[in-house]
Amino acid sequence: MTLDDNKNDLLPLLAYIDPAALTYQDWVNVGMALKEEGYTASDWDQWSARDTARYHAGECFKKWTSFLGTTTNLVTAGTIVDMAKRSGWQPPYSSGEDKELDWDDFIGSTKENKVLIDKNWLEGKEVIEPQTWNPVKDLIKYLETLFDSTENVGYVTTSWQKEGDNKYLPTKGNFDRTAGELIELLNICDGDVGGVFGDYNEACGAWIRFNPLDGKGVKNENVTEFRFALVESDSMEIDKQNEIIRTLELPVACLVHSGGKSLHAIVRIDAGSYEEYRKRVDYLYAVCKKNGLEIDSQNRNPSRLSRMPGVIRNARKQWLVDTNIGKTSFAEWQEWIEAVNDDLPNPESMADAWDNLPDLAPPLIDNMLRQGHKMLIAGPSKAGKSFSLIELCIAIAEGKKWIQWDCAQGRILYVNLELDRASCLHRFKDVYEELGLRPEHLSNIDIWNLRGKSVPMDKLAPKLIRRAAKKNYLAIIIDPIYKVITGDENSADQMANFCNQFDKVCTELGCAVIYCHHHSKGAQGGKRSMDRASGSGVFARDPDALLDLIELEITEDLVKQEENKAVCAACVAFLEEHYPKWEDDISQDDQCSERVMLDYCHKVLTVDAYASLTNNYVYVARQKVRQRTAWRIEGTLREFPKFPPIDLWFDYPVHHVDEIGVLKDIDAEGDQPSWKKNFKKKKSPDDHKNDRRKSVDSTYDIVKSFGEKVTLKGMAEYGGVTEKTVKNHLKEHGDFIITNQGEVMRKTEKVE
Template identity: 65%
Template sequence: MEYTTDLLEILNNIDPSLLDYQEWCNVGMALKYEGYTASDWDYWSQLDSKRYHKNECYRKWESFTGSGVTGGTIVQYAKNQGWVPPIKESGHELDWNDVIDKDEQVIVDKNWIEGKEVKEPLNWNPVAELITYLETLFDSTENVGYVTKTWLKDEKHLPTQGCWDRTAGKLIQQLNNCKGDIGAVLGDYNEEAGAWIRFNPLDGKGCKNQNVTDFKYALVESDSMVIEEQNAVLRELELPIACLVHSGGKSLHAIVKIEAADMKEYRKRVDYLYNICKKNGLDVDTQNRNPSRLSRMPGITRKGRKQFLVDTNIGKSSWDEWYEWIESINDDLPDPESLSEFWDDMPQLAPPLIEGILRQGHKMLIAGPSKAGKSFALIEMCIAIAEGTKWFGWQCARGRILYVNLELDRPSCLHRFKDVYKALGIKPNSLSNIDIWNLRGKSIPMDKLAPKLIRRASKKDYIAVVIDPIYKVITGDENSADQMANFCNQFDKICNELGTSVIYCHHHSKGSQGGKRSMDRASGSGVFARDPDALLDLIELELNESHYKQLRNMSACRVCVDYLKEHKPELLNELSQDDVLSQTIMIDFCKSKLGHDYYKELDNLVNEARSKATSITAWRIEGTLREFSKFPPVNLYFKYPVHVLDEDGALQDIDPDDIKPQWKKAKEARKSPQDKKKERMNSLEIAYEALKVDGEVTVKALEEYFTLSKNAVKNRVKEHPDFTIDNGVVIRN
């Protein structure tokens, strides 16, 4: 719901002392749902000094989960106390063809209520009415609670606990044989007070809520309008009323079908029922919420007036039918459209956010295994969008972006952005286009995060929101299709409310991935793959020694060229295009042309670059797109902290290990002991450099990386001359 005034301003128009306990709780639930804090609720509650208890709001706040009570409840309470919503400045004079928006779930126009007469029965048969009541509400084996005795308090007759020892079948049998004397069956009652009956069955041991055996019905009673208007509203609302009883006083008692499975569901449904009634002008007595509540018994006289049965089984036949009807009355779903109306005047497509991949306002998922650099890829994309540059070769639209950081601490996240900027060689001209929302340690389920995000981002004009990673905010079981569909709907809510794209990352499922389609690699329900408009999937390519030899060569050459550019740019004119691609030629050239101090510094830089080359990993991006045609796989290297496109095509012919043909696997398996040892040592170097990104490298981290036992990892480390183990930490000599 959209509010023209801040909810806290609206709250100032509500006196908490005029609300009952449940309504006070509803205010807290609504504030939490709309993204406000417990202190906001506590500050307002202090206005009711008689009932306010310190810290009570904070204790209850944690229990408010999934209540479904929204800010509309606060708006309604304010209206009930006389608050008038301000008129929007953008209003206009109504035309004949204009449609006046209706409040949600409002069926009855309170300005046009026409009362429906309630007539007393002419040939009144009290016993028959009570039998009809019992047959309608109870099974023959269910115990019925009723009260005929009263006690005086302040000159007012109040009901006692009454009786609950007989079943409906027994009572009906005795009433059929009582010859019209109800008192002979139930006991004589005081005609000044009348008599009462409980509408839910009991266990025969008491008459409290814990004695209710089946949560079938709830009581709707209101005495704020005349009987005829009550009758009209109850019927127009199509409430699933099992029995409608005249109280003999100022109100009708509607026994409404609730059909709840337990007390928790009963409370939820009664709250919903009472809320609908209030929205439609029926000010319900909220003290009647309890399932063990007493209602007026038909077939009884009270101060000379009849407590009689007005009607049975009116309105919808069940709770479910009524609930679906109510929800459909004022839904916000669009009407069906005829294609012929737009065939010659098609709406304009949303412009691309990432050329050939994703449109603005759409959703994208990036999936990949651990250590694929997914977070770095998202940061690279944030920078590309902020600066309007390319990302993995795809041109990005320039605009403002929000990065929701759920995993890194704040300093690490900020440093990572700066490191990526430097590694990409992009000038930070548009830093104001990047907003970072650091939520590590403060993450909440997505259905709670979405409204808070929308509220904070509503005036920022973001063209993209990045959520990294989603496992921190997943609600429900990621393998459940319906729960994950509800989870992904939160992304739609953000897209629709803000008009922005939502981009998020997720991890691969366990096991080999190369033989799967890109859309089937993400962990959990297939909803993850089918929900986004674009899915980009990263899968690792295994590099052999020849690839790493080439990478070390390229790294050394690049260092030499960069060093000459900075210190002796004139020497570059003496080198050919082939020269700058050979580390041997470049090193010899620099050695001969540079002085001792220059060359010593360059030699250290070359050795460092060669060492880093062993930690480079290779990846392939495949995609599943809804709006664009399929793109050829994109190969790239992850050179911490950025991904670099494979512009030379060196990775093009590499297949992921688990989709290689058997003959190729067999050939690669036939290696000499020396080759196998060299491969083990090389893989250890790669693993060490990859894990070093997160800090010190432990034996346990290598166990998880290689999926080997502790002893196997220790043996591999001991086998390598450059590594040692000190208290479980692997150190490179």
């Protein structure tokens, strides 16, 4: 910390450090740090004088000369900074610092938070001194308001003066008598307050501590309940102090006139610990300061002395002005302050806007999602949700179509929470290549890899906003959200708060937020699309667009049909390259039969070419079909009309729309009612025989497509059964023969 150009940097920090709460060595360390950083002995002395019990005039100046400094164990400004931080001081924020924003911070807003009072319009609320004054009654009411009868009260009636100074300072005082004892004695003292508390000097009055003590001392560690804090300002007129205190509705338990230039407001804090006490007092002081009440920061300590009502100070009364004013608790007051300063817009009349309606946000995804809005993609595991989001990233970056919707072109940020960096980057390239798109606008895609570094969304959102503030993103994709969920995903209020973080990002950055979430457990087909996402229904109701993926139950017949098409397409592609005259020989109908196409290829191609076709093209085509899954997208839209369900093939690593419509009549997983699932129609013997016949035909054609002789062994290995089973099925079929060497062929085929 450099102080050469600004020597006042450390002095405000000293206001947070109570010398009375330090050990002797810590006190010495403060002096050594001040000297090391170029301060004077007078600075140390003025601060040390706050410890009235241990301060001795001239001691600081004597010790100052003994601080010679060494190259080892050097005590520097960091010592004071650390002490101040532990006492509630926080470093100021500047635009050049990499500081995590909190939700209380305003981003891009000039509105001052938590300000209720315009200091320029303060008139003051008069504090009327009582003409008939009962000091004993003031004291009893004060004690009854702040203490239980069994709690020890700290108070001071004796004082002393510095040499050459007219100012009176309190001594350590008493701390071993209970509020009940004092009240009992006051009730029988016949107006003699000094007879109860001890005679005091009317030139300086008396003091009292507002938090209960343990009877062993008067330091912070002796405080048993962190119940109250002192708000005092002597830099403005008392009438204006009174107006601010009441206008702010501070939860004041007792308001005491100091007999001098200030009011002492004993404010309810009700903290459960010293740490919470410090945070609440910091909040209280910050609100007061922003509203024009300059508070003495030395009054933060819970063991602090305040002015005792019911005594005389320099011929003026120290009297109890009021009790129990403002809000009833700190929590209620804080909630009220936050509500008053919620920064929400005022209601507007529809009549004013009718003829001057604002423009709607332009679409980000046509007929689906507007720019600046939110979208959720929900689906089960292995639905390719992440791949669909990568496809969307590419579509927006390149200004292309996504599934079947046109996308606006612009910059997009993909927040990767699940994949390692290498896998994520490879996925983007794989999807680009599979989609057949030229990567002409890669600079439009930013990827933020956070695997192993993700934090809850309420912490991530400010970091995200700060990094994205000047990037002009059209959309931010967060994949997946289970990595950043805060709270119980089945709790509506907790998930509402979680989803509010997306609103924060949308509002501050003016971009869309798109995220994905998983389905709940169990079959989903019988549910509405908006009820399938895991957790609270808030997930489905919060976004402006919800796309839901549900798997379709593909039949074996459909798989065979798709295999047939894939094999035919592979044959056509291979023939185009190796035997261009094929179209003269093959009709349109023949092009739809894998058996005909393979037989033709076997006839016209060389042995090596045919082997390449079957071992590479055909085999890969079959494998891709077997790995393919089918899905149906349903949507719930807020801004656009509902679209009919869209059927997709997930052909790793991309999704393709089922343009032909073969999936149209396929049931989604769990679509059938339970009574149909439990009472399936029993197959007849003929049905089983037909199934076996079809299986033999299919297995034979597939093994034959590999380009080798079809054998019992080969068919058994492909079907995962024994050779004996294959032999029995072939005999039952009747259209096949088996040679002595175990080769299998159709009866219609010529035996060479």
